[in-house]
Amino acid sequence: MATYTEILRNEFPQIDDEVFDYITGVLECGSTDFEDGEEVFDAIGGVLQEVSSDSKNEDDIREICLQMFNTFKLDCNSVKQQVLLDAPVQLSQMAGEYDDASNDVQGIWMIKRVQNTTVDAKKLEKAEAKLKAKHERRTEKDSQKTSGPVVLEEASASQASSKKESRIETSGKSKSYDIRIENFDVAYGDRSLLTGAELTLTYGRRYGLVGRNGLGKTTLLKMMASRNLRVPSHISILHVEQEVAGDDTTALQSVLDSDTVREGLLKDEKELNARIAAGQSDGTESTKLSEIYSKLEEIEADKAPARASVILAGLGFSPKMQQQTTKEFSGGWRMRLALARALFAKPDLLLLDEPTNMLDIRAILWLENYLQTWQSTILVVSHDRNFLNAVATDIIHLHSQRLDTYRGDYENFIKTKEDRLKNQQREFEAQQQYREHIQVFIDRFRYNANRASQVQSKLKLLEKLPELKPVEKETEVILRLPDNFEKLSPPVLQLDEVEFFYTPEQALFMNLCVSADLESRICIVGENGAGKSTLLKLLLGDLTPVRGIRHAHRNLKIGYFSQHHVDQLDLNMNSVELLSSRFPGRPDEEYRHQLGGYGISGELALRPVASLSGGQKSRVAFAQMTMPCPNLYILDEPTNHLDMETIEALGRALTKFKGGVVLVSHDERLIRMVCRELWVCENGTVRRIEGGFDEYRDILHEQFCKEGFL
Structure with missing residues (x-):
């Protein structure tokens, strides 16, 4: 197989010596670093196009670069040993030595260029800059790899509390299922997401949490689920966040297992019957079994498999899929299983983060109908406008490091928010006019002794006015898709x-x-x-x-x-x-x-x-x-x-x-x-x-x- 120097001479017989030496120098220095023919083209393609004098198009030159790259691979495969230098090479020192040496020295570091070359010197400089930038990027990337993966900052929450709240919580006397979290902060690393915020969730209502990307919606849910923000201990929380682990449990049984009370009673029943069958009875088994059967009847345990099957079917699981083991499902289906388990378990507070991401339209419509009859509290983060209109009874808006609550669905939230912002702006503008009016009086009579008492009165009035702030309008999101291309005849x-x-x-x-x-x-x-x-x-x-x-x-x-x-x-x-x-x-x-x-x-x-x-x-x-x-x-x-x-x-x-x-x-x-x-x-x-x-x-x-x- 021809070497890259032979390929270069054969394909570009008119190339002058200086450009030839430059290109071979670039290829020799970069041969072990080039990952494909495209990188060779990036390094020297511009120079070769100049040399070819339009006799070869860009595709031809790319093919030549690929041929030369293949010669590097062949050389690398044949060389099995590494050569270690006796001492480090100082490139800056070498460049200095070349500067003092005769002009006959040739290499990749050229101090002066012969002016009669057939290639524009700027082309060569541009190619050198490209190669240098590529080496710098690769060095930086390699240093990142050796330093390991990025260590992410952690979220944290802090919350002020009163002695009265602590006494009620520790006494266990609180029976309310309403949730009120006051005066709390949430941060992600050194970034404040919420400051002095308040959150009230009334039992039985369904809240949609909305706000711009990156403001902390998911972090807030995680802080509540981990109880870093205090939620009364008697309130059960279920956060649908991680997919179900894959094992030999069937999908249906996995859902049934999420009801720990039912599963515990069934386990106790099985153990008691086993003791009776083994002749190890102590006479109390019958009484205990009666209590267990009474509790199972109270929670309608016999209807549980049918209820679990209905939930799975609504989320797209066929009867056959319900009998498959969880390890047979992909990540998306395991997330659906996690959602099914949450719906079946009926926690007091259900936290959902983008539940529609894993669902098709049919399953989304089913979930909308199912959640409309949900008895306990839901807090859901969703980007799906129609889903929130169908499910939410209230909207919580996260913005400016605080939470504002609106009654009604998403469409009502949009209308009410706009009205609220208009009123806020009107109040601000009216106050500004009033302040200016008073300030004019103060400036006019500031040095008038007869009006001194009135001026003092006006100054006190200004101090007592509440400080209203102008409306902080969220910047409009604008996406532009470039379309500077020629029309193509259909079908494309x-x-x-x-x-x-x-x-x-x-x-x-x-x-x-x-x-x-x-x-x-x-x-x-x-x-x-x-x-x-x-x-x-x-x-x-x-x-x-x-x-x-x-x-x-x-x-x-x-x-x-x-x-x-x-x-x-x-x-x-x-x-x-x-x-x-x-x-x-x-x-x-x-x-x-x-x-x-x-x-x-x-x-x-x-x-x-x-x-x-x-x-x-x-x-x-x-x-x-x-x-x-x-x-x-x-x-x-x-x-x-x-x-x-x-x-x-x-x-x-x-x-x-x-x-x-x-x-x-x-x-x-x-x-x-x-x-x-x-x-x-x-x-x-x-x-x-x-x-x-x-x-x-x-x-x-x-x-x-x-x-x-x-």
Whole structure:
């Protein structure tokens, strides 16, 4: 196989000696660091394009760079021993020695350039700068790896308490199930999330907790669940946060196990019957069994399996799945199991954090109906506007390090908040005018002895006026999707007579014919397991059809947002470094501008990605996805973890976008804002619904009625 120097001479016979020495010097120094042909192209591609004098296009030069990279790999595989230097090499000293040496010295450090070279000197300097920047990034990345994962800051809570509250709590006399947490602070590391806040939860009401990403909604739930914030000890709390552990327990039994009282009584019954059967009775077993049976009857233990089965069925578990062991389920299904266990256990306070993220539309509609009859207290963090309208009786708004409570659903909250802010602004402006009026009088008669008493009276009046503050308006979230691309003739993406399966026994799609163009606004819906994510991967080309053809326009550029986007981010990097590693060679200002367009600005862009909230990580993923300016977006559950304002901004951006959109989402409002076409995955095919989301909702409602859920 030819060496890289031979490839260089053969492909560019007209190259002058200085440029040849420069390029070979770059390749020799970087041969062990280059990870692929693209990195070789980044280092020397610009210089080679200049040398080729338009005889070779960019693709040709990329292919040549790949050939040279392959020679490095061959050399690395053949060399098995390392050479250790006797002493460290000081590059700065070497550069100084070259500076004093004769001009005949050639190398990668060139002090002067011959002016008659065929390549612009600026091209060479730019290539050198690129290589230097690449080495610096790699060194920084390696040092991060050796230093281990980022150590995250911890959340903390503090709360003032009165002696009266402590006495009532320790005496056990409190029988109220209302919760009142006064004058408390919550912090995350050195950042204050809540200061002097108050939270009141009345038993039996359902509260929706809303606020911008990163303000501390999830942290507040965790502080309550861990009782770092004092909740009366007689009130049981269940926080649906972690997925169920995978073991040999069936899904149905896992749900039944969450009722510890029932399971304890059944265990005692079994032990007593075993003692009687073994002839070890002491005469008290009959009395104890009678007490156990009475308690089991009181809690309707015999109806528990049926109730657990109904909950599982509503969340999408078929009768067969209910008998499967928990270790057979994926993470998403185990999270559903955790939710089912919480609903079955009926705690006094149920804490839910984004429960709709793991559910399809059918399961969300079932959960809405189920929670409307919930007897105890719920505090739910959700970004789903329709879900909150269906479930919440009150809204708690987290902003400006405090909590404000509003009666009614989310729509009523929006209206009441706007009215409250208008009144607050009017009061502030009226007071400012009154202050100015008094100040004019004081300034006019300050030095008038006859009016001295009046001036003093006015000054005291100013001091007694309550200090009103102007309304702090939340900055509007604006997302912009770049659309500076040429129009492509339809169809730009097509699946024709496609058949696909993971196992031959069960075909997932048969005779599938769908297409999308730059005018498309498509939403794909269907139950979990119906093939929505598989359909996306077929459209992306990540999966190859067993039969049939995928057609894609040669100039099609797809932007893909995965519902597991966090798994694709390097959590040890900050957001600027993340974009720099993905799209190297651009100034930091460009990366920061791109991130700023998605709300990741200032010091937020320099924090490790691991320390960002779920919604902030999603915004970083959006910034990364849109940087290459795609002309078709394929989005898989893009609203997971986003706050209401960002979802609204995303909806507006997708509506204005001039390219195509294929969307998998369970967020009804986003679907209504963006999509004009609905594809339903079911029974191994994709069916288009002409009536849009309203027709699909009616179909699901009819199914619920048939299955006895409504």
